[in-house]
Amino acid sequence: MRKTILLLIFSISLTCFAQDINYTRKTLNTLTSKEFWGRGYTKNGMSKAADFIESQFKTFGLQPMNGKDFKQPFSFSVNTFPGGIELKINGKKLIPGKEFIVGQASAGVKAKADLIEKDSLNFIDDGDRIVVSLKDKLTWSVSQKVNDYTEISVIKSAINEKPKNIETTIENVFVPEFRASNICAVVKGTLKPDSVILITGHYDHLGGMGKDTYFPGANDNASGVSFLLSLAKYYAANPQKYSIAFICFAGEEAGILGSKYFTENPLIDLQKIRFLINVDMVGTGETGATVVNATQYPKEFALLNQVNDASKLLVKINPRGKAANSDHYFFTEKGVPAFFLYTQGGISAYHDVFDKPETLPFTIYENLFKLFLGFNKGLMN
Incomplete structure (x- = not known):
């Protein structure tokens, strides 16, 4: 009975909320713009994207995760193509x-x-x-x-x-110590600030190849970052009893390096993370979504489906097992319960110059937003 009542509350409250899709679209266009040059390794693209994300966290009123700086710097080697x-x-x-x-x-x-x-x-x-x-x-x-x-x-x-x-x-230039940063922020919980729900996504993409060609990376993963920032905006205005934390990782395309660095140098106690949800490529959704680690955490996956079914948000949520295919992985290896969610259907562009914002349908974006709100509320209850 209690579960039924809770799901009814989720269903009613979620139908009353509308995501700021205009902000989301504007953010997507910014992240995929020529100025950010594929959020990569030439023309200062990744650094410009990091500065933009930091500015959004500050504007919304989030706090740095370590209490001092939103950026967690690290470095790695990379082969680049800045010239002809x-x-x-x-x-x-x-x-x-x-x-x-x-x-x-x-x-x-x-x-x-x-x-x-x-x-x-x-x-x-x-x-x-x-x-x-x-x-x-x-x-x-x-x-x-x-x-x-x-x-x-x-x-x-x-x-x-x-x-x-x-x-x-x-023309190639090998950079042995490319400097990058994870961008880390938190909305402190009102009742249990030491219990954390963590939402993550990588903001880096492939960058540019030569002087005139760049890879916008709209679905991969400007869609995830736009989604994450929309959630940050909402939770900053609506603090929860748990702390809601956010990390935008660098270095994912080079081998999930930013998340690996964070788990080896955590800015919060990993044992205090109640659950992590990583978003990567969430700009489609005609045929639903898939959750990596669903079989690892069946109780949480059941909750996700209960929230989804109560409000009829996504046509289907497919379960998938453990996989080292995005930034959730090293957290899972450290014992942090985590899902990696990506949507399916729609455009087929991937790691090419055709992954553009104008082709991204955002089919279930607002419903996915409501799904996250309901799931997070369920975790906190």
Whole structure:
């Protein structure tokens, strides 16, 4: 009976609340703008995004997690491409990002050479310094090392015949100590401030490849950060009996490095975290959402579904087991109960230049917001 009454309260209260979707859209557009250059490793993109997130926490009235500074600095190595990126295949100039990408671990090169066919999809120059691969989709990432050769992926539709010769200029700069920061904030609880619900998401993305091409990263993960900031705005205005804390991580795309650093250098006692919810790629949702670690924490997953069913928010929440695929992972390894939630359906853009804000449908964004409010309230009760 008590559970039924609580769920009825959740259902009524959640239908009365409307998320500030205009703020969310504005935030998404800011995070994916050219000024932030893919929130990565060139043109100061990641640093600008960090400053923006910090400014939002300050504006809302949140407190630094350690009581002093919103930023938790750390460093790691990364291979970057700040300079020229040019490619001609069979004399045809190709468009970076749309028709070709440079492998993230590639060495810089300036070359004009004939290509030798290794197989129907892969071609090399006679010095074995360059590998050209034909792809159906271009997918970029981040590397902490540099190979002694250069990889170039070319979309199949960009050329009409097999690659026979290449002319290319690629400039890379390896940065052994790239400086980044996690952004950490908290809304103190009114009754049990030492009990913490932690909401996390990574704000970094892939950055830029060359002087003219950047990866906006709208779904991955400007959507998650926009969602997190919307929650921060709400909880700052509506403090709960537990503390509600927020972390925007750097270095996720380079290997979930920011969250690993935080768990090794925590700014709060990890044992006081009642539950962690990590959001990454939450801008779609036509077919529902998936929760990693659902099978690890069946009681909390049941609560999530009870809240969802009571207000009919998402069409389905799919359970998934343990996986080291986002920033929840190292917390789980330290004994912190955690979910990683991502939505499904909608756009297929991923780690490419087409992950843009104008293509992101935000299908269930407001309902997802209500789901989080109800779930968090359930945890505190």
